[in-house]
Amino acid sequence: MWRSFEEIPGDLGRTVVTVGNFDGVHLGHQHVVRRAREAADEVGAEQVVAVTFDPHPIAVLRPEHAPQALTTVEGRARLLAASGVDAVFALPFDRDVAGWSPEEFVDRVLVGALRARAVVVGANFRFGHRAAGDVAFLVEAGATRDFTVEGVALDGGPQVWSSTYVRTCLAAGDVSGAAEALGRPFSVTGVVVRGERRGRELGYPTANVPVGPLATPADGVYAGWLRRADTGESLPAAISVGTNPTFDGERDRRVEAYVLDASDLELYGVEVEVSFVERLRGMVRFDGVEALVATMADDVARARAVLEV
Ligand SMILES: Cc1cc2nc3c(=O)[nH]c(=O)nc-3n(C[C@H](O)[C@H](O)[C@H](O)COP(=O)(O)O)c2cc1C
Numbered sequence: 001m002w003r004s005f006e007e008i009p010g011d012l013g014r015t016v017v018t019v020g021n022f023d024g025v026h027l028g029h030q031h032v033v034r035r036a037r038e039a040a041d042e043v044g045a046e047q048v049v050a051v052t053f054d055p056h057p058i059a060v061l062r063p064e065h066a067p068q069a070l071t072t073v074e075g076r077a078r079l080l081a082a083s084g085v086d087a088v089f090a091l092p093f094d095r096d097v098a099g100w101s102p103e104e105f106v107d108r109v110l111v112g113a114l115r116a117r118a119v120v121v122g123a124n125f126r127f128g129h130r131a132a133g134d135v136a137f138l139v140e141a142g143a144t145r146d147f148t149v150e151g152v153a154l155d156g157g158p159q160v161w162s163s164t165y166v167r168t169c170l171a172a173g174d175v176s177g178a179a180e181a182l183g184r185p186f187s188v189t190g191v192v193v194r195g196e197r198r199g200r201e202l203g204y205p206t207a208n209v210p211v212g213p214l215a216t217p218a219d220g221v222y223a224g225w226l227r228r229a230d231t232g233e234s235l236p237a238a239i240s241v242g243t244n245p246t247f248d249g250e251r252d253r254r255v256e257a258y259v260l261d262a263s264d265l266e267l268y269g270v271e272v273e274v275s276f277v278e279r280l281r282g283m284v285r286f287d288g289v290e291a292l293v294a295t296m297a298d299d300v301a302r303a304r305a306v307l308e309v
């Protein structure tokens with residue numbers, strides 16, 4: 001990942017460039033990247049480069065309207081690489097860049113920095129000051145600058161995949177809908193912290209991951225997986241998202257994962273990725289610990305069935 005113009009190698013060969021926010025790197029984004037990869041073979045370009053913006057333009061221009069992001073810029077870069085791009089240019093976005101005309105963006109980024117031979121973007125892609133640039137503008141600009149342009153339709157059947165759609169699914173707890181749009185389960189990543197030390201007493205120790213600035217599924221109970229970054233192991237889990245309303249006292253919102261059939265894990269300080277496969281139920285404020293524990297046993301049985309373990 002290049003994070004400034006200076007980091008882009010000066011001896012870059014001709015490239016195929018794809019541009020977008022790519023938040024979540026959903027199936028629509030993956031489709032655009034696949035087309036860019038094919039275009040690279042067609043025109044004989046050496047590399048596919050994805051240009052994305054960091055921070056998200058809306059976070060700079062209208063922070064009060066900025067939605068919660070699905071991915072960090074590092075997460076986006078990793079997912080884009082897995083989808084087939086060779087390099088990511090995370091263009092530092094500020095008010096100065098926001099003021100660039102479409103022509104300035106083309107000349108500075110696509111041609112000047114990245115030596116584009118072809119540009120592949122979503123058909124609805126808009127860019128430059130006041131979003132004045134679109135695919136038609138790119139086609140015209142490319143004609144005099146030796147690059148071709150392809151606008152790729154982002155529809156995946158009946159549903160047009162979008163980051164907004166994924167956020168709406170997550171806010172409703174519909175993690176299977178989110179997974180369908182993403183082409184993989186939605187996940188959160190973090191380092192396991194200590195909690196109230198209650199889990200072990202209840203018979204269900206839970207690895208607690210604090211909720212950060214990124215989107216998180218609605219409060220509730222889910223079946224999913226906990227992947228340890230240190231060993232790479234993926235372990236089946238029953239996951240709770242919320243503030244543990246059964247117990248009094250102010251608490252932060254947390255993602256807590258109980259790994260099925262294990263009680264001897266040492267996860268404090270370990271980076272984990274918790275992914276959400278299916279929603280089991282909403283968060284409940286139980287009258288007592290007994291009712292909670294009985295329901296957790298039921299959650300675990302259902303998680304086992306969902307995950308087929
Ligand atoms: C499968 C599962 C379901 C849960 N459901 C609820 C719930 O409905 N209501 C609630 O208050 N807490 C729920 N919890 C959270 C527990 O209250 C929490 O894990 C326990 O208090 C341990 O907290 P600690 O990790 O801070 O020690 C659930 C946890 C798991 C793993």
Ligand SMILES: Nc1ncnc2c1ncn2[C@@H]1O[C@H](COP(=O)(O)OP(=O)(O)O)[C@@H](O)[C@H]1O
Nearest residue numbers: 194195196197199200205206259262263265267
């Ligand atoms: N099956 C398991 N699932 C999750 N964490 C486990 C499991 N077995 C042991 N652990 C360990 O126990 C810790 C959670 O225990 P718990 O009593 O809930 O304490 P805390 O309140 O600090 O989270 C986890 O962070 C992990 O290190």
